Amino acid sequence: MRAPVRECAAALTDWFLPATCMSCHIPTDPRRGDFLCLACRAEIRVLAPADCPCSTLDDPALEARALCEICRRLPEGAASIRSAFPYAGVIGGLIRTMKYRHAEEAGDALAKLTLAALQDHFHQLRQLCEPDAVVPVPMHWWRRWRRGFNQAEAIASGLAGLLRAPCKPHLLTRVRSTPPQARRPDAVERLKNVAGAFRVTDPEGVRGRNLLLVDDVMTTGATVASCAAELHVAGAKSVHVVTVARAGSARQGIVAAEMRGQTGTESAM
Secondary structure, three states: OHHHHHHHHHHHHHHHOOOEOOOOOOEOOHHHOOOOOHHHHHHOOOOOOOOOHHHHOOOHHHOOOOOOHHHHOOOOOEEEEEEEEEOOHHHHHHHHHHHHOOOOOHHHHHHHHHHHHOHHHHHHHHHHOOOOEEEEOOOOHHHHHHHOOOHHHHHHHHHHHHHOOOEOHHHEEEOOOOOOHHHOOOHHHHHHHHOOOEEEOOHHHHOOOEEEEEEEEEOOOHHHHHHHHHHHHOOOOEEEEEEEEEOOOOOOOOOOHHHOOOOOOOOOO
16 A cells, blocks of 8 residues: 555646756656766766876886876875766756755765766775775864755765765864855965864774765866875875866876975875
């Protein structure tokens, strides 16, 4: 009896509240569970992984060879950093809608899109080490209270469910409120802005664990660099960073390794 009632309720919901594309808001097929229409999906561009010659260096004689620009600029403790999409178009719109129109439900949609875009990366990652926990980049409690939720946590929770790993937002906290990074285009200023802003709250939950650190947008990488450094110092076995989107040009998206020591963190991509 319950199944017909549920089907009737679902039919009524579809009638009065038809499913619409989360980007352009045209009707979609509720039976398929589409959150984006075909036209909007077709506009999405996936970022290709950067070529890394270091990943193929198996000859011990080459160990002294200088690292490529990508690996030389990884933050301390971060084993890899990948972003799924450019911060533009449909993806940029979904992220802004989630953050500024309080659409927390967009987190699950962005998680699904990110997993699909980076499926090869996640497959390789799980072959190497299953993540013990998914950790979102935290917000300061005051900003979270004003927004009502943490967008990175909404995305991380969706990814955790898809990866069948626990989401542990309380392993890391933001102890200092900082001005939004979007107002600081300079990489050095971004690093200084977040220096000392994060702290591990549960060292036992971090020590010896393989962690997946998740954020919505990366520009210079200063924020994820600071978070990865704290997790590394607390004893994490590995920290792999995934963001939904990357903003700025390829050159802007790199914090130079020569800045090491200026803020207590290493460089970031």
